[in-house]
Amino acid sequence: MELVEGTVIRAHGGHYYVQTDDGLVADCALRGRLKRTRARSDLVATGDRVRWRPTQPGCGVIEEVLPRKSALSRASGLEGTREEVIVANLDQVVVVFAVHKPPFDPFMLDRYLVACEAAGLPAVIVINKVDLLSSEDEREAMELYRRIGYRLLYTSALTGEGVEALRIALRGKVSALTGPSGVGKSCLLNALWPQLNLEVGEISAFHQRGKHTTVVAQLLAPEPGTYVADTPGLRQFHLWNVDPRRLASLFPEMAPYRGQCRFSPCTHRHEPDCAVRRAVEEGEIAETRYESYCRLYEAGS
DSSP states (O other): OOOEEEEEEEEETTEEEEEETTSOEEEEEEOHHHHTSOOSBOSSOTTOEEEEEEEETTEEEEEEEOOOSOEEEEEESGGGOEEEEEEESOSEEEEEEESTTTTOOHHHHHHHHHHHHHHTOOEEEEEEOGGGOOOHHHHHHHHHHHHHTOEEEEOOTTTOTTHHHHHHHHTTSEEEEEOSTTSOHHHHHHHHOGGGOOOOOOBOTTTOOBOOOOOSOEEEEEETTEEEEEOOOOSOOOOSSOOGGGGGGGSGGGGGGTTOSSSSSOOSSSOTTOHHHHHHHTTSSOHHHHHHHHHHHHHHO
């Protein structure tokens, strides 16, 4: 029987649910010879294009995984030696954080943004639960990212604010909605497309963290030409394969100061006459972003 091409829309427990271009979904296993391939990365992930052979109605075997054009990944396994592919073949990443419940964490957001920069993926920042915004000082901490050059949207799944702007940002693209647990990714998708009827969870009152309602990434097609991967909330996001020596290139606001330091290479942490540190002192680079840079550099060195 001839091979059929399709997209993995969900992968869980050794089952790969592959959707063909005409909309049929098959529950596929992985060919044994592919399983034996030694790899530091997931062999098959949500979003992968594959060729599979039907074995019986609704079932099949994946024979080939086509090359990925992009992937949002994080480090996993012992000492972060393995790549966990969250979603493959994306056009963009939509990073969702909440104003409160759980509280906004700029250092966690910066990890996501660095991962997007490293993967060459455009990032859209969505600040959800904007109805809980209590002061302009809080908004200022988020507006920082717009000044850096990121697209920034404010939304509320509760009131509907910003939901249409998010729909426009998603339309016609393959996107991953990612971010910590409890920030409202599934709620936003339900607000956009009620027919999805995704399960949503509550915030733990004790820890102020979300409960996982999305267990594995699943690729949804809520309208023609638009694909959105709803991903599990992540409480940790360890960068995959980011050399500290190239970390500065993944902070866009540091680009204008490249080559202006006295020493080359410069880590921008302790060297005298460092253009980046001088920009921080003069307020051209935000102190929180510089602190993120130093934290990530030390974690990776």
